[in-house]
Amino acid sequence: MTAGSGQVYVVTGGCGFLGSHLVRMLLEHEKNISEIRVFDLHLDESLRTLSNDRVRVRLISGDISRLADVQEALHGSHLVIHTASLVDVWGRVPASKITEVNVTGTENVLQACKEEGVQYLVYTSSMEVVGPNIHGDHFYRGNEDTEYRIYHKEPYPLSKAKAEKLVLEANGIKIKGGKMLYTCSLRPTGIYGEGHELMKQFHRQGLRTGRCVFRALSPAIEHGRVYVGNVAWMHLLAARQLQIHPSTLGGQVYFCYDSSPYKSYEDFNMEFLSACGFKIIGSRPLVPYFLLYLLALLNVLLQWVLHGFITYAPILNPYTLAVASTTFTVQTDKAEKHFGYQPLYAWEEAKMRTITWVKSLEVSGKDLKDVDEKSNYCCS
Numbered sequence: 001m002t003a004g005s006g007q008v009y010v011v012t013g014g015c016g017f018l019g020s021h022l023v024r025m026l027l028e029h030e031k032n033i034s035e036i037r038v039f040d041l042h043l044d045e046s047l048r049t050l051s052n053d054r055v056r057v058r059l060i061s062g063d064i065s066r067l068a069d070v071q072e073a074l075h076g077s078h079l080v081i082h083t084a085s086l087v088d089v090w091g092r093v094p095a096s097k098i099t100e101v102n103v104t105g106t107e108n109v110l111q112a113c114k115e116e117g118v119q120y121l122v123y124t125s126s127m128e129v130v131g132p133n134i135h136g137d138h139f140y141r142g143n144e145d146t147e148y149r150i151y152h153k154e155p156y157p158l159s160k161a162k163a164e165k166l167v168l169e170a171n172g173i174k175i176k177g178g179k180m181l182y183t184c185s186l187r188p189t190g191i192y193g194e195g196h197e198l199m200k201q202f203h204r205q206g207l208r209t210g211r212c213v214f215r216a217l218s219p220a221i222e223h224g225r226v227y228v229g230n231v232a233w234m235h236l237l238a239a240r241q242l243q244i245h246p247s248t249l250g251g252q253v254y255f256c257y258d259s260s261p262y263k264s265y266e267d268f269n270m271e272f273l274s275a276c277g278f279k280i281i282g283s284r285p286l287v288p289y290f291l292l293y294l295l296a297l298l299n300v301l302l303q304w305v306l307h308g309f310i311t312y313a314p315i316l317n318p319y320t321l322a323v324a325s326t327t328f329t330v331q332t333d334k335a336e337k338h339f340g341y342q343p344l345y346a347w348e349e350a351k352m353r354t355i356t357w358v359k360s361l362e363v364s365g366k367d368l369k370d371v372d373e374k375s376n377y378c379c380s
């Protein structure tokens, strides 16, 4: 196929952690495309070099919350994978901004699909549209049909739930040219893999404490995790099959899953950090939950006091503590049944790829030597 004869895909948020893996996945595995438009507020110029003689990677700088930007990006395109989002549960940005990007941004994508005659939309939702809620209700090996007391107060999960509802309700609407819009929504659990910003933070934090991770969470609490490459692969397959079987996938939600083991959030992270000499201290939480909760409240107070001077947004706050302390794991085969999804990467490969990347942080870590010396390497 010569460049120009294939379809045009748009990936909103295509320069992000998931988005950039998705662009590479499309380039490697999707033969029906001639152009990938990477629409993002913050462009990663390295993606431009991925163009080849078959597919052009076109970077488009724009704001999803501005309709005109979205309309221009979608003009003449065939399918949109909408991953752009403000992923913030730490209070880094105001709630209004999260709503503006995640909800209004999604409204703009839907409006642009309608006006530009784009027939297919795959939305990157999140496990968070379901839970865990702050009441501590566990979601143990649940699926897309499992009953759960959904309760949202935080801006991020609220915004993802609203956006997903808009996407699913838009399935089947009439668009320009008399055709219909077909949509589906994918719900990843906690995504891990090369480029995960939060893992970088855990790595940096661990270096400061002599490569010791002081256990804060009960090892009995399981948290679903999924490898970024498999999330990207599921998006590619959903996009492909939504065009072939729109009545099957249209208006459906699918949890993203693979064979990553069910573990506590900390123990799962140690699958990678231990390869860099990190050790977890304690077989059970080293501090009682109430003390951790007080620390989380102190962080809220400090964030409030420092607001306007600096953005103080530590990992620990009452919401992240509640989420991390509540089991949320999925066990489903809906994506396999509806569109033949099988993870592209087995657990061992996903683990080795992630370990290789975490180890690369050691090499690139400028402050590595100083930190090790200063922190007297307590875990040797």
Ligand SMILES: NC(=O)C1=CN([C@@H]2O[C@H](COP(=O)(O)OP(=O)(O)OC[C@H]3O[C@@H](n4cnc5c(N)ncnc54)[C@H](O)[C@@H]3O)[C@@H](O)[C@H]2O)C=CC1
Pocket (backbone or CB within 6 Å): 012, 013, 014, 015, 016, 017, 018, 019, 039, 040, 041, 042, 062, 063, 064, 065, 082, 083, 084, 085, 086, 087, 101, 105, 124, 125, 126, 127, 160, 187, 188, 189, 190, 191, 192
């Ligand atoms: N990281 C995770 O564990 C999970 C993420 N998700 C979802 O996956 C998607 C991707 O998340 P990540 O890759 O982790 O986040 P990310 O922050 O790495 O990527 C999001 C991208 O959206 C872009 N963006 C933000 N505001 C924008 C705007 N106004 N206009 C245009 N682009 C904008 C950012 O520049 C970034 O490149 C999001 O929709 C998120 O809700 C779902 C479940 C878990």
Ligand SMILES: CC(C)CCC[C@@H](C)[C@H]1CC[C@H]2[C@@H]3[C@H](O)CC4=CC(=O)CC[C@]4(C)[C@H]3CC[C@]12C
Pocket (backbone or CB within 6 Å): 087, 089, 125, 126, 127, 128, 189, 190, 191, 198, 216, 217, 223, 265, 315, 316, 319, 320, 321, 323, 324
């Ligand atoms: C008590 C500790 C300091 C807590 C450390 C772990 C937490 C920071 C993370 C535990 C669970 C994570 C969330 C979960 O993976 C679900 C998510 C889905 C998304 O769409 C975005 C990210 C997140 C909210 C994720 C954020 C970090 C945790 C709360």
